[in-house]
Amino acid sequence: xxxxxxxxxxxxxxxxxxxxxxxxxxxxxxxxxxxxxxxxxxxxxxxxxxxxxxxxxxxxxxxxxxxxxxxxxxxxxxxxxxxxxxxxxxxxxxxxxxxxxxxxxxxxxxxxxxxxxxxxxxxxxxxxxxxxxxxxxxxxxxxxxxxxxxxxxxxxxxxx
Ligand code: FES
Ligand code: FES
Numbered sequence: 001x002x003x004x005x006x007x008x009x010x011x012x013x014x015x016x017x018x019x020x021x022x023x024x025x026x027x028x029x030x031x032x033x034x035x036x037x038x039x040x041x042x043x044x045x046x047x048x049x050x051x052x053x054x055x056x057x058x059x060x061x062x063x064x065x066x067x068x069x070x071x072x073x074x075x076x077x078x079x080x081x082x083x084x085x086x087x088x089x090x091x092x093x094x095x096x097x098x099x100x101x102x103x104x105x106x107x108x109x110x111x112x113x114x115x116x117x118x119x120x121x122x123x124x125x126x127x128x129x130x131x132x133x134x135x136x137x138x139x140x141x142x143x144x145x146x147x148x149x150x151x152x153x154x155x156x157x158x159x160x
Contacts, residue, residue, distance in 0.1 A: 005069045009034070010078030020066035025049045027065055028075060036076040036105045040134070047133030050106035051075050057110045057132070076105035079112055087157070088112060091150035092143070099137035107133045111147045119155055121148065 003020050006013065009032055018027055028034045028051070037060055040048030044062040051060045052074040080086030088108050091097075098104050107130060114121055114129035121129070126147045127140075135143065 003066075005065050007068050007070065008072040010074055011072075016065065018065050021064050023061050024051070024053075024063040024065055024068055024073065025060035028060060028073070034075045034077050038102055038105060040102070040106075045134075046103075047106040047110065047130075048103055050109040050133065052078075052109055052113060055113065055116065057106075057113045059132075074109075076108050079108055086112065087150040087153045088115070088147065091146040091153065095142050095146040095149060097139055097142035097146040099135075099139045103133060103135040103137075103139075104143075107135070107143055111150070114147070115151055115154060119151055119158075121151055123148070 001019060002017055005016050005018065005020065007016070008014070014032065016027055016031055018031065025037060025039060028037050037051055038048040039061060040046035042061045044059040049059055049061040050057045053063065053068055054071050080089050086108070088111050092104065110130050110133050114126065118125055123144055126144045130143065
């Protein structure tokens, strides 16, 4: 059974015709063409599919469409673009924190939510915020450094 669900995706209003029980991840990738959000486990255990829903990181593989009706969804594409990258994206490149890159969109989502609440996180704060994001390449230390580097750049930017 299909229905029309209204929501905001990366700041734009969308009407999506879909089965309300479809996972948000499938709709984002297949109907919205937003393939930066990845399928990992499909079980809310790896973080590869995280997106922001009303500012909170959520596993889109485990989030049915009916539950996001009327809400605001932000994917990694909504954080920044090649021409105007988010400070996190710049810092991840500067710290050479990406190995295969599969985990990195979900990591950016969790880190962006953290920096929104805490502009000066400690290593421990970052590790806790990224607890739900697995990285099979073991790039964790570089990722933590990148998140703190982005936080510093954002603090400096706020002063300028
Ligand atoms: S694919 Fe959603 S948490 Fe792993
Ligand atoms: S960089 Fe490969 S899974 Fe994290």
